[in-house]
Amino acid sequence: MRRVLCNSRKMIWSLLAQAPVSLAYYKSSPSIYKTKPSTPLNRFSSGFLAPISTPAIRVFCSKPGKVGSMASSVLNQGSISYLTQREAAEVDETLMGPLGFSVDQLMELAGLSVATSIAEVYKPSEYNRVLAICGPGNNGGDGLVAARHLYHFGYKPFVCYPKRTQKPLYSGLVTQLESLSIPFLSVDELPVDLSKDFDILVDAMFGFSFHGAPRPPFDELIQKLINLHNYEQVQQKSPVIVSVDIPSGWHVEEGDVGGEGIKPDMLVSLTAPKLCAKKFSGPHHFLGGRFVPPTIAEKYKLCLPQYPGTSMCVRIGKPPQIDISALRENYISPEFREEQVEVDPLDQFRKWFDDAVAANLKEPNAMALSTTGKDGKPSSRMVLLKGVDKGGFVWYTNYESQKARELSENPHAALLFYWDGLNRQVRVEGSVQKVSEEESEQYFHSRPRGSQIGAIVSKQSTVVPGRHVLHQQYKELEEKYSKEGLIPKPKHWGGYRLLPNRYEFWQGQTSRLHDRLEYSPQEIDGKLVWKIVRLAP
Numbered sequence: 001m002r003r004v005l006c007n008s009r010k011m012i013w014s015l016l017a018q019a020p021v022s023l024a025y026y027k028s029s030p031s032i033y034k035t036k037p038s039t040p041l042n043r044f045s046s047g048f049l050a051p052i053s054t055p056a057i058r059v060f061c062s063k064p065g066k067v068g069s070m071a072s073s074v075l076n077q078g079s080i081s082y083l084t085q086r087e088a089a090e091v092d093e094t095l096m097g098p099l100g101f102s103v104d105q106l107m108e109l110a111g112l113s114v115a116t117s118i119a120e121v122y123k124p125s126e127y128n129r130v131l132a133i134c135g136p137g138n139n140g141g142d143g144l145v146a147a148r149h150l151y152h153f154g155y156k157p158f159v160c161y162p163k164r165t166q167k168p169l170y171s172g173l174v175t176q177l178e179s180l181s182i183p184f185l186s187v188d189e190l191p192v193d194l195s196k197d198f199d200i201l202v203d204a205m206f207g208f209s210f211h212g213a214p215r216p217p218f219d220e221l222i223q224k225l226i227n228l229h230n231y232e233q234v235q236q237k238s239p240v241i242v243s244v245d246i247p248s249g250w251h252v253e254e255g256d257v258g259g260e261g262i263k264p265d266m267l268v269s270l271t272a273p274k275l276c277a278k279k280f281s282g283p284h285h286f287l288g289g290r291f292v293p294p295t296i297a298e299k300y301k302l303c304l305p306q307y308p309g310t311s312m313c314v315r316i317g318k319p320p321q322i323d324i325s326a327l328r329e330n331y332i333s334p335e336f337r338e339e340q341v342e343v344d345p346l347d348q349f350r351k352w353f354d355d356a357v358a359a360n361l362k363e364p365n366a367m368a369l370s371t372t373g374k375d376g377k378p379s380s381r382m383v384l385l386k387g388v389d390k391g392g393f394v395w396y397t398n399y400e401s402q403k404a405r406e407l408s409e410n411p412h413a414a415l416l417f418y419w420d421g422l423n424r425q426v427r428v429e430g431s432v433q434k435v436s437e438e439e440s441e442q443y444f445h446s447r448p449r450g451s452q453i454g455a456i457v458s459k460q461s462t463v464v465p466g467r468h469v470l471h472q473q474y475k476e477l478e479e480k481y482s483k484e485g486l487i488p489k490p491k492h493w494g495g496y497r498l499l500p501n502r503y504e505f506w507q508g509q510t511s512r513l514h515d516r517l518e519y520s521p522q523e524i525d526g527k528l529v530w531k532i533v534r535l536a537p
């Protein structure tokens with residue numbers, strides 16, 4: 001199992017927008033304080049975050065290997081279950097029958113999954129105009145719901161809904177879209193070539209109940225999507241096709257039998273992929289419909305990936321191949337000028353640290369610590385900042401670790417903070433001392449008891465025969481200290497404090513013309529002041 005990493009950039013921006021401290025600051029330059037890939041990686045992945053922000057897959061099986069009555073036809077490929085048409089309908093009926101779901105609920109979650117999958121890959125800054133082509137059944141309903149969410153995510157949706165279903169659920173969805181002034185286009189109003197007017201085409205025509213050959217007007221609409229591939233050859237950028245659950249026109253189980261059907265760039269399978277999804281060869285296959293209760297997963301022996309965090313969707317299948325040499329961000333940030341900065345670099349640091357906290361960045365206090373021993377060979381590792389004031393920057397560690405040995409040989413070090421999402425880096429360099437024993441004692445006892453025991457167990461930077469050794473010792477100490485009471489701080493555990501003699505504040509800018517302001521101490525009239533200079537990027 002690989003660790004699930006989640007894409008938090010969207011959270012950063014939504015929270016940054018809400019953060020009162022930062023609002024005034026960012027308002028002055030609306031919408032520009034974003035990063036955007038300067039070079040598209042390929043047609044599909046431009047605007048897509050680098051692999052570290054791609055949710056990795058963790059497959060979750062109800063009972064792997066066991067084949068039950070229904071399970072015989074629930075096929076697995078690479079540990080993911082695929083449903084037949086009949087099973088898909090049966091799962092639907094079970095959810096909406098004995099399990100007490102209403103179609104409205106499931107459709108809302110399905111549509112939301114589609115919208116969030118789209119937003120994971122196609123950023124609204126680059127792919128703004130969305131045409132949702134909606135069919136007469138529930139697949140069409142998913143498309144209507146997705147269009148509404150996409151509107152709220154910052155896209156500009158249009159809807160083509162030629163065969164309206166006269167049920168309150170559907171008329172409600174239409175009213176909701178109309179109240180957002182989302183235009184409804186008839187088939188006749190659509191341009192012959194969809195590629196000029198839209199960036200994303202949501203194919204929500206048919207889902208798992210499709211059978212036979214497409215009847216009008218959907219035959220014509222499907223043909224328009226097929227034609228896009230021809231326009232693509234003459235056009236530089238063509239819109240992407242996102243199919244909801246089933247690429248419309250494809251056989252639900254056999255897929256694109258004649259090989260002349262639509263070729264979606266993204267497929268969002270709902271609940272579990274249907275058999276035709278095995279034939280999907282586009283770059284983005286997602287799973288949505290995070291509502292499958294364990295009873296269903298068990299009954300149908302479903303092997304499904306786990307959704308990361310609170311996400312409504314999860315990528316299945318391989319992420320698109322990335323050309324590492326083409327991975328780059330173009331930093332777009334407010335100007336960072338000499339006249340704006342604080343006279344005291346500590347105040348400037350606090351200001352930027354507060355921004356990082358307000359932006360809800362993960363571990364804003366994580367910093368790289370670089371040291372060198374007497375051999376002059378540098379080494380770096382991350383540590384957590386645990387305090388900062390006039391006295392310096394404090395972190396805690398093991399006094400017998402590699403870093404401690406190097407600091408004893410050379411008491412100078414460099415700290416580096418990188419705040420992704422704010423396009424900021426701060427370098428702090430200076431001399432290092434141990435903090436007082438009382439300070440270390442006090443901090444040690446403020447830590448969770450587990451971490452205190454962990455610090456006793458870990459002879460940091462020494463070789464261990466296996467993880468079981470650490471866990472065995474941990475268990476023994478946990479038992480020993482099970483009663484409330486003080487866990488003694490090991491003598492070899494404590495803090496260091498770096499007293500800065502150089503700071504550098506870096507703000508990423510376009511074309512690599514970043515702002516870099518350096519602070520170094522200078523004596524003027526017998527008084528120490530911080531001199532600020534601008535460095536070339």
Ligand SMILES: NC(=O)C1=CN([C@@H]2O[C@H](COP(=O)(O)OP(=O)(O)OC[C@H]3O[C@@H](n4cnc5c(N)ncnc54)[C@H](OP(=O)(O)O)[C@@H]3O)[C@@H](O)[C@H]2O)[C@H](O)CC1
Binds near residue numbers: 209210218
């Ligand atoms: N549990 C879930 O995962 C959920 C999935 N949802 C979505 O619902 C669809 C399945 O919805 P359903 O209404 O059963 O079916 P479709 O949307 O696929 O479409 C049925 C309508 O399409 C007509 N149809 C069928 N074949 C053709 C054709 N060849 N040409 C034209 N029209 C066709 C059909 O008419 P008939 O007269 O043929 O019956 C219906 O009008 C699933 O795929 C998900 O997207 C739910 O939203 C949430 C739960």
Ligand SMILES: Cc1cc2nc3c(=O)[nH]c(=O)nc-3n(C[C@H](O)[C@H](O)[C@H](O)COP(=O)(O)O)c2cc1C
Binds near residue numbers: 363382383384385403
């Ligand atoms: C985000 C992060 C924070 C960390 N914080 C600390 C810390 O505060 N103190 C510490 O001793 N190790 C911390 N570690 C572990 C160190 O990076 C490192 O593995 C350990 O201190 C041993 O380093 P050394 O062998 O160079 O001394 C952290 C690791 C990460 C990834």
Ligand SMILES: Cc1ncc(COP(=O)(O)O)c(C=O)c1O
Binds near residue numbers: 384396397451
């Ligand atoms: C080994 C080790 N020590 C210390 C720390 C500092 O964190 P805390 O004091 O919050 O446990 C960390 C953080 O990751 C760590 O990994």
Ligand SMILES: [K+]
Binds near residue numbers: 204205207243246247
């Ligand atoms: K579809």
